[in-house]
Amino acid sequence: MHADLVAISNLWQLDQSNDRLRAEHDGLTGAVRAADTAHKAAEVALEEAETKLAALVQRTRKNDRELADYADKRDKTRAMIDGGTAPDYGAATRQLAQCLEIVDRLETTALELMEATEAATKAEADAEKAVETNRLLLGTARQALAARDAAIRAELTAIIAAREPIAVLVPTELRAQYAQQRQKKRAALVNTHENICQTCQTKIPAQRVLETALARAIHTCPGCGGWLLP
Numbered sequence: 001m002h003a004d005l006v007a008i009s010n011l012w013q014l015d016q017s018n019d020r021l022r023a024e025h026d027g028l029t030g031a032v033r034a035a036d037t038a039h040k041a042a043e044v045a046l047e048e049a050e051t052k053l054a055a056l057v058q059r060t061r062k063n064d065r066e067l068a069d070y071a072d073k074r075d076k077t078r079a080m081i082d083g084g085t086a087p088d089y090g091a092a093t094r095q096l097a098q099c100l101e102i103v104d105r106l107e108t109t110a111l112e113l114m115e116a117t118e119a120a121t122k123a124e125a126d127a128e129k130a131v132e133t134n135r136l137l138l139g140t141a142r143q144a145l146a147a148r149d150a151a152i153r154a155e156l157t158a159i160i161a162a163r164e165p166i167a168v169l170v171p172t173e174l175r176a177q178y179a180q181q182r183q184k185k186r187a188a189l190v191n192t193h194e195n196i197c198q199t200c201q202t203k204i205p206a207q208r209v210l211e212t213a214l215a216r217a218i219h220t221c222p223g224c225g226g227w228l229l230p
């Protein structure tokens, strides 16, 4: 292999290790962030479910009290009518009718509240489970990051320290070109097969492939700009 290509290859390998480590670290921290967001959202949902359930319990108590009051009033009115003790028979029958109507309405409400409470109780239990699940997932994500964090940082520090001496071996005029490839997030080195770049499928002039193979010169792919590997 041509000496310049060896130098580029060494630098490229180092930079790729750097990219891999950074991507791994980004992935781990991203997972922690996502798990944290999900956990917080689950906690908010649980709080909402609890508030909803508490409000239903309140409403049920109030409805039950009213129902007991009107049932009592209904029974007393009916007893007065039946016993002939009502001071005003007409007013008593109107009151009884009104009580029956209200009791009927309150009983319907009681049934609706019972159903709603049942659903809200289930929703609260589900929300609690979701909080627990998300708490575990967050713990796992944090552990995964903690398990690799120090090692990744140490490796990256080592790579940064090793880079300069390796980079200076690449001729100055090629270094800017290399930096451009990196900036474009393109491969610095590409394989060829039957004069076709295996990265971008561009046809390479046969002369370039031959000179590369004989280590007489280094050439780039006209399509993606990567240096051809022999």
Ligand SMILES: [Zn+2]
Pocket: 190, 197, 198, 199, 200, 201, 202, 221, 222, 223, 224, 225, 226
């Ligand atoms: Zn190419």
